Amino acid sequence: MRLFEASGWGLRLERRPRASRIMRIVSSPLAALAMVITGFLVLGALGKDPLTAFKVFFIEPVSSLYGIGELLLKATPLMLCALGIAPGYRANVWNIGAEGQFTAGAITGGGVGLFYGAFLAHWALPAMLIAAVLGGMAWAAIPAFLRTRFRTSEIFVSLMLVYIAQLLLSYLVHGPWRDPAGQNFPQSPPFADNALVPTLFAGARVNLGFVFALLLAGVSWWFGSATAAGYRLRVGGSAPAAAAYAGISERANIWLAMMIGGGAAGLAGICEVAGPIGLLQPVISPGYGYAAIIVAFLGRLHPLGIVLASLLMSALYLGGESAQLELQLPSSVSGLFQGALLFFLLAAELFINFRLRRVRSSRARVPAPTAA
Amino acid sequence: MNIGTWVAIAASAFGAATPLIYAALGELVTERAGVLNLGVEGMMLVGAMSGFAVGVSSGSLLLAFLAAAGAGVLIALLFAVLTLSLQTNQIATGMALTLFGIGLSAFAGRSFVGLPIARVPAVHIPLLTDLPVLGPLLFHYDPLVYLSVALCALIAWLLKRTRAGLRLRAVGEAPAIAHALGEPVTRIRYLAVLFGGAMSGIAGAYLSTALTPMWVEGMSAGRGWIALALVVFGTWKPWRVLGGAYLFGAVTVLQLYAQGLGVHIPSEFLSMLPYAATIVVLVVICRDPRTILLNQPASLGRSFHPG
Amino acid sequence: MVEQLASSGGAVPRLVLQGISKRYGDVIANREVDLRVAAGEIHAVLGENGAGKSTLMKIIYGVTEPDAGSIQWEGAAVTIRSPAQARRLGIGMVFQHFALFETLTVAENISLALDERVAAAQLAARIRSVSERYGLPIDPQRLVHSMSVGERQRVEIVRCLLQSPRLLIMDEPTSVLTPQAVRELFATLRRLAEEGLSILYISHKLDEIRELCDTATVLRNGRVSGTAIPRQESNASLARLMVGTELKECHLEPHEAGAIQLELIALTLATEDPFGTALRNLNLRVRSGEIVGIAGVSGNGQKELQAAISGETLCEERGMVRLCGQQVGRLNPAQRRRLGFGFVPEERLGRGAVPGMDLADNSVLTGAGAGLVRHGLVQRDAARAFARATIAEFSVVCESEQARADSLSGGNLQKFIVGREIRLAPKVLLVAQPTWGVDVGSSLQIRQALIDLRQAGVAVLVISEELDELFAICDRLAVLAAGRLSVGVPSAQLSGEKIGQWMTGGFEAAACADLEHAAV
Secondary structure, eight states, X not given: OOHHXXXXXXXXXXXXXXXXXXXXXXXXXHHHHHHHHHHHHHHHHTTOOHHHHXXXXXXXXXXXXXXXXXXXXXXXXXHHHHHHHHHHHHTTOOOOOHHHHHHHHHHHHXXXXXXXXXXXXGGHHHHHHHHHHHHHHHHHHHHHHHHHHHOOOHHHXXXXXXXXXXXXXHHHHHTTTOOTTSTTOSOOOOOOGGGSOOBSSTTOOOBHHHHHHHHHHHHHHHHHHHBHHHHHHHHHHHOHHHHHHHTOOHHHHHHHHHHHHHHHHHHHHHHHIIIIIOSOOSOOOSSXXXXXXXXXXXXXXXXXXXXXXXXXXXXHHHHHHHHHHHSOOOTTHHHHHHHHHHHHHHHHHHHHHEEEEEOOOOOOOOOOOOOX | OOHHHHHHHHHHXXXXXXXXXXXXXXXXXXXHTTOOOTTHHHHHHHHHHHHHHHHHHHOOHHXXXXXXXXXXXXXXXXXXXXXXXXXXXXXXXXXXXXHHHHHHHHHHTGGGTTOOOOOOOOOOOTTGGGSSSHHHHHSOSXXXXXXXXXXXXXXXXXXXXXXXXXXXXXXXXXXXXXXXXXXXXHHHHHHHHHHXXXXXXXXXXXXXXXXXXXXXXXXXXXXXXXHHHHHHHTTTOXXXXXXXXXXXXXXHHHHHHTTTTTOOSOHHHHHHHHHHHHHHHHHHHHSXXXXXXXXXXXXXXXXXXXX | OOOOOOOOSSSOOSEEEEEEEEEETTEXXXXXXXXXXXXXXXXXXXXXXXXXXXXXXXXXTTSSOOSEEEEEETTEEEOOOSHHHHHHHTEEEEOSSOOOOTTSBHHHHHHHHOSSOOOHHHHHHHHHHHHHHTTOOOOTTSBGGGSOHHHHHHHHHXXXXXXXXXXXXXXXXXXXXXXXXXXXXXHHHHHHHHTTOEEEEEEOOHHHHHHHOSEXXXXXXXXXXXXXXXGGSOHHHHHHHHHOSOOOOOOOOOOOOOSEEEEEXXXXXXXXXXXXOOEEEEEEEEETTOEEEEEOOTTSSHHHHHHHHHTSSOOSSGGGEEETTEEOTTOOHHHHHHTTEEEEOSOTBTTTBOTTSBXXXXXXXXXXXXXXXXXXXXXXXXXXXXXXXXXXXXXXXXXXXXXXXXXXXXXXXXXXXXXXXXXXXXXXXXXXXTTTTOXXXXXXXXXXXXXXXXXXXXXXXXXXXXXXXXXXXOSEEEEEEXXXXXXXXXXXXXXXXXXXXXXXXXXXXXXXXXXXXXXX
C-alpha cells in the first residue's frame, strides 16, 4: 500500500506475514488510552482543567452506590444488543437494526404487561420477557427472510425497520395505548409492580437486565467456542467456500444470526421500558442499538471484550451527563468521545495486520489482469 | 381545503425535501464509487452547526454555506482516511462517524444555541413569482431549492456523459478491473467521499439557516438516515432520488395535515410508507442477480486492496 | 485502425525471444525459451497447463520481467516493463477471462481501456468501422451484460485493434465460443494476418491449430519441446510433442476391484457462469480397491464435476450420482460425508481449510460426523487428538495442532487435508489436483497414501492435470474435455499420444452402455 510512500514520507504500510498477537490484545486498551489523552488535550484547550475534568467525567459518576448502579444500568442494553449482533458480524450478517428490534421487544413485552399484567399475576414478568424476546426475533425475521429468500441486503432492510418500529411505538402511545389518566401525554399507563423488572439492590436503578446481560455473555462465550452452531457461524463468516465444502447452510447461519440479534435486542428493550422508564413512551432509547454496533467492534466481537466495552461506553454516557451538570458541557460530548474511541480503535486495529516500514523509492507498477 | 392550502403544503414539501436532496445526491456519488458511508447524519449535523455558526458570526449566508461544505469535507476526510487508506470496516467507521458528528456538532455548537439568524430569503423573479397559483408553487423558493434541482441535473449528466463519471462508475462496479486498467481507484473514491461530505454539510446548513433557522443539537432528527434510504429507493439514479425526496418530503408534510384532510389513517402509518416503500424497492431489485448488478454498485461496502 | 504493414518475407522478424527463463520460488516456469514470430504470421503456442505458456505471455505483455534472456522487437532489443509500454510498442493482448464492466456500454468499456482520449462520437464511429471491417460487428451503444460471451470477446478484440497493434496475443480464444463463432473468428484472424499483423495463438486444441496456424512452438515443463508447422503434422504428432512419450509406468500391484462405490449415471449439469463448462451426460464407475484418474486441461468441467460429486452443486435428479449404492444427487456435502464420502478439494486455503482457524478446529470442518461433534457440541479434546494424530501420521510440519492453517506451507497443509480426509475412513475419496504446488517430498507421501487407500479397499477418484502423476497411481484413466467424459481405460493400455489426442477432444464419450462392457 502506497499511502505514505506517495507523499514522500518514506514510510510504507506493509502486510505482516502473520497477524500480530500482541496488537490483537493491546489495540483496544491503546485506543482507549489515545482517546483519553485526546480528551484531556481538547478539554485543556477549552480552558477546563484536565484533572478536574477527569474527575468529573470518570470518577464522580461512579463514586456512589447509585452511580455504580447507573453505570451497570446503562451498560445493560449496550451489552445485550452488542452480544446479540456480534455473532452475526462474525458471520458476515450485518444486523444494523438492533435499535428497531429493541423497540419491537419493548412493544410486545410492554403490550403483554399492560393488557395481561393483572391476569397473569406473578407470571406477568416472565411472560413479558418471553414476549419481548419473541417480538425482537419477529422483527429480525423480516431482514432474515428477505435476505435468504430474495437476496436483499440486510443492512438496508434492518435500518428501515428501525424507523417503522419507532413510528409504530409512537402511534401506540399517542393512540390506542395512551394512558387515559395521563393528562394527554403520549405515554402508556405505567407498568404495575408485577410487571416491572426488579432492581438488584436498594439505592440503585440497575435491574435484573444486567444479570441477563452477564448470563448472555457467558452463554455467548460458550456458544461461540463450544457449540457446533457457533462453529458454523464462524466458518460461514471467515471462509464461505469452506462452509460450502463442509455442507454448512448459509441460510441457517443467516437465520440464526438474526434471531440471536433480534432476541437479545428485544430483551434489552423490555428491560429498559419495564425498568428505569417504567412505561411506554415515544423515545425509549438514546440510540443504544446504534451504540451497540460500536460496542461490538470495540469488544472485537468477543463476549468478554463486549462486556468491558459496554462498561466503558456506559462510563462515557455517564461522564457526559456529569460533565453537563458540572462543567457546562453538552451531554453529547459522550458521543464525541465514543466516536473518537472507535476511530482510534479502527486505526489501532490496522497495526494488527500491517506494519510501518522505511522504504526507498521504487517505481510503482500497474499490473495487468492476469491470464488464466 | 382550498387551493391555497394545497399550495402551501406543496411548497413546504419542496422545502422539506431540499436538504434530503443534497445529502442523498452526495451519498449517491459516494456509493456509486463503491463506498458505503453511513455517517450522513453526523456529517449533516456538523454542516448545520458550522453553517449556523459562521452565518451568525459573519452575517454572510454565502460564507455560511461554504463553511458548512468545508466542515463536511473535513469530517468526511476522516472517514475516507480510515476506510480507504487504512482499510477499516466501512459500516463500523460510518457508525463511528455518525456518533462522532452528533457529539462534535453538539459540543462545538453549544454557545450558539438559541441565537437568532436571518433566514435565507426566497427569490423574487419579476413576472413569475406573482403568478396566481404557479407563483408561490414554483417560483418563490430560496436559491438552494433551485440549486438542488440543478445539482441533480449536473450529477446525472456527469455520471452518464462525462469521462469522470464513467471512471467513477467503473470503480464502483469493479475496482479490481479498474485498477488493472490503470485507474487511481483510491483517489477517485476519496474524491467521491469528500464530495458526499460537502453535500451533507450543505444539506445541514440548509436545515439551520433556511428550513428552521436556528441551531439545536441533533436537529437533523434522522434526516441523514432518510437520505441513505433515498439513495436506495432511487436505485442510485439521480432523478429518481430527486423524485423520491419530493415524495418523502410530501409525506412528511402531509402527515401534519392528515387530520384536516379527512384522512383517517394515523399519521405514523403515513410516515412509515417511505421506509416500507424503500424495502419493497430493495426486494424488487435484489431478487434477480441481474437487476442487482444493473442497479446497485457491485462493490458497495467492500474494501479494495490494491496490489 | 490496423495499418497495412508490409509482410517481412525474410526480413527482420517481428518478435524474437532468446533464452527466456523465469522462476517463481522453487518452481521454474520458463526454462531458456526461444520464440520467433515473423510479420503476418499466426504462431501457435501449445502446451498443457503448467507448461509455462501463461508466464511467457506475461513476460511478452510486460506484466512481469524475465530472470534471464532477451527480447527483440522488430530488430531492436527491448525491456518490456509494463502493459502500457507493451501497448506502445504495438503488442496487444486478448485475455481468456475478459475484463469488462457489465453495466457500461461497449464504447464506454473501450474508452476506459484506451490509452488515448477519444471523443465519444469519434470513438463510436471508429468502433463501428473497425468491427465491421474485420467481421466482428458490434454495436457501440450496447450494454455489455446483454451480450453473449462471443460478442464480448469481439469487444476485447476490437479494443486491441483500435490501438493499431503489430502483434496480437490471444489466450485460449475459442474456449468459450460456439463452432460457428470459431469459424468467424478464424476468418477475422486470417484477414488480420494478411494485412501484416502477427498473432500469437495460445491454445491446446490441436484441430484448430492445424487449421489456422502457420507455425507452432510447443512447451512442456517450461521448456520448448519442439517447433512444428501444424499443417504438416497430425494430431498425434503434435500431441506427442505436448505430452511426451516417456510417461511413468504404473507400478501398482494388480488388485481385484470390488463393489461399485461411486457411480455417475448420465450426469448432466448446466452452468450459469458464462465461463463455466456444462457437464454433458457423464458416465463413470469407480469400484472399491481401485484408483481411477480423470485427466484433462483445466477449464473443461473439472470444477463443475467436483461440485456435482461433492454435493456443493445439487443435481437435477437424485440418480445421477450414486454413493455406495444410494442415490445422492440431491444430498448436500454433509449428508454425503455421512454416507462415506471424502473429498480433498483443489483449493487448500479458504476451501479445504479455514485460514484463520487452527488445525484442531479445521479437523471439525469435515470430521463433525466422526465424533468430533456430539449432541451439537464441538468435542475440542477429541478434535485436538485427531489433529495431533493426523500431523504425526502424515508428517505435517507445523508448530502444533494449534497452529493456524495459514501458517503452514502449501505442501504441509495439503498433507494435513489429505490426512484428515483419509483418517475419516471414507469409502469413496475424491481428490482434486492432489500435488499441485506441493514440494516433491510431500507429493510422494501423498501419492503413497492414496495407493495405501486403494490397498485398503477404498474407491479413489483423482482429478488431475498432471499426466505423470495419473499414470503413476491410477488403475484406469478417463479424460474430461469440454464437459464430456471418455471411457475409462486401464492406464497400461494408454499411450501419451492417445491421451493427448483425447485431451483435445478426440474421443467418443462414455455412454451408460459402455460401462457394462468396460474392462475390469
